[in-house]
Amino acid sequence: MSLTALNDDISAVQQDRSLKVLLSAYACEPNRGSEPGVGWNMAREIAQYHQVWVLVSHTHRDAIEAELNQRPIPNLHIVYLDPFGWVYDWSQEGKRAQWDVHLHYYLWQIKAYLVARRLHQTIGFDLVHHVTYVKYSSPSFLSLLPIPFFWGPVGGGESSPRRFWEGLSLRAKVYETLREASRRLGELDPFVHLTARRSCIAWATTEETAKRLHRIGAQQVQVLSQVGLNEAEISVLTDYASSESLPIRFISIGRLLHWKGFHLGLQAFAQANLPIEAEYWIVGEGPENQPLQELAQTLGVAHQVKFWNRLPRAETLQHLGTCLALVHPSLHDSGGLVCLEAMAAGCPVICLDLGGPSVQVTADTKFEQQIGCKSMIG
Missing domain, CATH: 3.40.50.2000 (Glycogen Phosphorylase B;)
Known part of the structure; x- marks a missing residue:
């Protein structure tokens, strides 16, 4: 994605000085694709212009510290946290369905807010930006902080067209049905609506997600891909x-x-x-x-x-x-x-x-x- 647009929106909050940015990046890891890559690349790019504190799960700690030992980033500060000391095990990634990660992520968001509130009292952040997970139907409790809140890019509003369901297994059809139900349940979550209403701007990865963000209360919505290459x-x-x-x-x-x-x-x-x-x-x-x-x-x-x-x-x-x-x-x-x-x-x-x-x-x-x-x- 273009970081120019992101930096312009951030600079609009406070001009002519380096900002103190709090970044929520549950998934954040160098040299990775998918969501961990999104979290790491966003943090690294914003740190070129501003002081950045990143909230991230311990599961990515080894990879982050190995990268920073080789290529330090002076403006980047990493804060590791997990709920109740529960570090999610990603060793089985890609080998089995992992429904419990959604519970871990939700609890992580609550823990992140408690940690961020204490940090804000000491550091005094200028703004907070939620990056990963890229999921519009889950709340970011960091929106409760008394500073401007930037959300996304978030996605998840996309659906598998029904005409493609014919070739899916029963297990896959059950997954798609549960995914749709989970998304609709998330849209009923009052904290999701609160997150949308409190966002200064909500970036959506696609038009489909943008429409859903409008429906749950986001006022300023723009379509912006969460992936990009430097x-x-x-x-x-x-x-x-x-x-x-x-x-x-x-x-x-x-x-x-x-x-x-x-x-x-x-x-x-x-x-x-x-x-x-x-x-x-x-x-x-x-x-x-x-x-x-x-x-x-x-x-x-x-x-x-x-x-x-x-x-x-x-x-x-x-x-x-x-x-x-x-x-x-x-x-x-x-x-x-x-x-x-x-x-x-x-x-x-x-x-x-x-x-x-x-x-x-x-x-x-x-x-x-x-x-x-x-x-x-x-």
Whole structure:
């Protein structure tokens, strides 16, 4: 996302001096994608201009301290906290459903407010900004502090279109039903409404979320993606771009969850009129691993599909650079950082016109890549 817009809005609160900014970033970790990457990148970028105190869970402590030992950020102050000493175990991330994380996050928000109130009495913050989780239907109790409150970007207002439910398993349909119920329950939470009403500005990742923010009481709402790349990251990613002729190979990267839509990628690959040497690589791990492998067998393309499991970031990007296009058919992704990374690496993106990816992959960001006598838009 553009940090220029964010910095302009922050500067509007108090001009001509460095501010003391309190950042709520439950998920915050360097060298990570998804929400932890959003939290870390936001904190790092704002710290270029202002003094920043970041509230974060202990689960990210080792990675943060290792990064800061190598590359200190003078204006960045990290405050670790967790409710009742309960540090959430992310060692099973991507391997099982983790419903209890929502309870941990809600309790963490309460603890964060109590810690922030004491810090504010000592430090005197100029404003507070909630960054992660990027979830509009959960409150941020930091909005109760007597200082300007900035919210987001937040997402979660996106839904899987019903026409895509036909290909989902019973378990996936139950998940989608519970997700919708949880979201509607969150919209009834008086603290969510209070968070919306007290926000000076609420950033929404998509138009779908923006409409929901208006409904729960936010007055100033703008659409702004929560994902972005700085110049250093773009420079690194361009090194993975290949100038050589690429094989007919497609790749999907991410947690193997039903709503990531990789089953749609497999179906499209099987139905496309592609040469026998064409390949489809899937990088990631999660509960859909076995169902996806079985689907590849059923579709008769198992010999052309390679499952790489989860790989180190550098190795993942190397694989990306050897592929013709990224296939990212996510059903309700608020962000989709991998789409930005692929475009920065010169790799076209094939995605659905849904959620965060549809905000990034537009006519304004397209380029044309010639594939034989056909043209692919990326």
